[in-house]
Amino acid sequence: MSVDFLIETKNLCKHYNKGVIKALDDVSAGIQKGEVVVIIGPSGSGKSTFLRSLNLLEMPTSGSIVFEGHEITDPKVNINIHRQKMGMVFQQFNLFPHMTVLGNMTLAPMKLLKMSKEDAEKKALALLERVGLAGRASAYPSQLSGGQKQRVAIVRALCMNPDVMLFDEPTSALDPEMVGEVLDVMKNLAKEGMTMAVVTHEMGFAREVADRVIFMADGKIEEEGTPEEIFTNPRNPRTQQFLQSIL
């Protein structure tokens, strides 16, 4: 059964303290092009570590990651080239506070893709328009609400025309009333066919948008399947226990 994955991990391990702590324990998984994969699990399950190793923000101890046919875990590979194709959205937004919204969005396209200032700004403004922030282009991050910040962070990543978007708990730092506006942006993105890997506690989002749900615990993938399978008929007792505790 050979599936063509956009990004695939094989036997990924991340050990601390010489193997005493196993944040990732032999994780093999893949994401197909156009697929939305939601990763859930209790805190400390390794789901964030897994997501962050996909673009090597966490350096795995062993195992391999293949992205678009390149084994990016090979030390000889220039990871910076591949990271341009993997957009990432963080829990804490991580907007650059010393730049305006427009500056945040045009920096990487201009410096890395050698786009002209006009082109980069045009693209940025179009994206801002789509997430309903057209009027805030010249604002500084400190002048935005949490939800606005996260929407800017998403379109900042989109400015690089990524092939996959990685979301690391994108709504966990938001006030409840702002969660919806960010999830809406993500839903639209999914509808447009963006390949996405999302670590989240928003089970509603997972149920509605995910093509596949991965449940992780103790650094391992315990169960994966369609949202139907995971949420309605979880087979693994750990999954059942987790879902009971949060629903």
Next chain:
Amino acid sequence: MNKFIKLSSIVLALVMSVCVFAGCSSNEAEKSNVLTMATSADFPPYEYYENDEIVGIDIDIMNAVCEKIGMELEPQDMSFDSVIGAAQTGKTDIAMSGITITEDRKNMVDFTIPYTSTAQSIIVVAGGEISAKADLEGKKIGVQINTTGDTQVTEEFGDDAVDRFQNGALAVESLKNGKVDCVVIDGEVAKALVDANEGLEIIADAYSIEEYAIALKKGNTELLDKINAALEQLLEDGTIDTIMDKYIEE
């Protein structure tokens, strides 16, 4: 907490002020028989350190003077450019540090009779192109800052010709490194420096001849007269010659 800080600062202030007053009164008490002397103890053989003690020609002469006038000498080391100011303001009773009598200085302090005279010598690298005073034109001349050599050379050759060093040793070091072409400095110091540094010599021409004397605060005639009387005796009976001979071997 706040109370503690307040209390401790009051205590601290009290302790400090007690110290200050105690310091003053003890100075006052000793003043009668102690004679304080401002000197720059980096000027061998006139004044320099030997085993943590300031010694030299000036110290020996002044000790002899003190013996005659029934006082006890207390030398205070400071940089040469502060020495005359110390006497002028009365911070010390006298200043004695190989000080040459000049008209400018006479405006600021009173001088005793000269106790010796010395040449300002010219030190050069042996075998170099400077062999007479006339050769100094257009050369870089090293001096010790604010010494007579400094003043005289600056007057004659202008500021740009002079490199002013903290002391003679640094000036001579620069002469050896080729950073200056010669050093103009008091004769006895020049001898000591040439002895200590190979490859240097004093040229036969002296830069100038000058007289050393002791400086006192203007108007302190009582002490001035006492010291002058003592110096006259010491010059007469050969004591000063003996002291000079002890430090300077021809």
Next chain:
Amino acid sequence: MTFKERFFLNFIKDSRWHYLTDGLLVTLEVTFFAVLLGILIGVIVAAVRSTHDKLIGNTKSKLSKFMLKFFNSIANVYLTVIRGTPVTVQLMIAYYIIFVTSNNKILVAVLAFGINSGAYVAEIVRSGIMSIDEGQFEAGRSLGFNYVQTMFYIVLPQAFKNVLPALANEFIVLLKETSVSGYVALQDLTRGGDIIRGRTYDAFFPLLAVAGIYLVMVMGFTKLVSLLERRLRKSER
């Protein structure tokens, strides 16, 4: 002597004010170039040290690990030696021992003060880099910037803003530290005052004039820095 006479004696007679103006130029020249050199050295050393701290745990290649450790230990030796010895001694060592043949006193002073200041700037800049949230760094890397680009475009501009007061302080200290230039026969502002003092035997006027000139320079510089700070802070409104 009256106040007027003393003023005349100290500053007007024999054009003695020239010692102050010429000295001021030397002080400004030495300080300006020493500041530039200090920033250059400081940023490089800070980059070496923080790169070591940030990357040592995430590097697999033996060679890169060795290089990180090698340059980090050189930087540490530099910091220890420079911060462990007085600048006056360093200046004299530079003039009388290291640059024995150089007659360019200004250059030697610039090197000595610049190398000295670099050590303090390095630690200031490093503290600035460390004060920037790791997430900023990750955001930069995740967009595809390499380490140096991330530092340059994202971390350093923010770090600079955070450390500006400390840097300004260091430069004020440096300006005043150049007052020991006289030890290498360089006639800076302080030495200019010393020379006047040596000619007139008046401590009052030359010292106060010198102090006043330093004070005015520092006040002007402080004003400039606070203007710059205000400009940089506009993103925090």
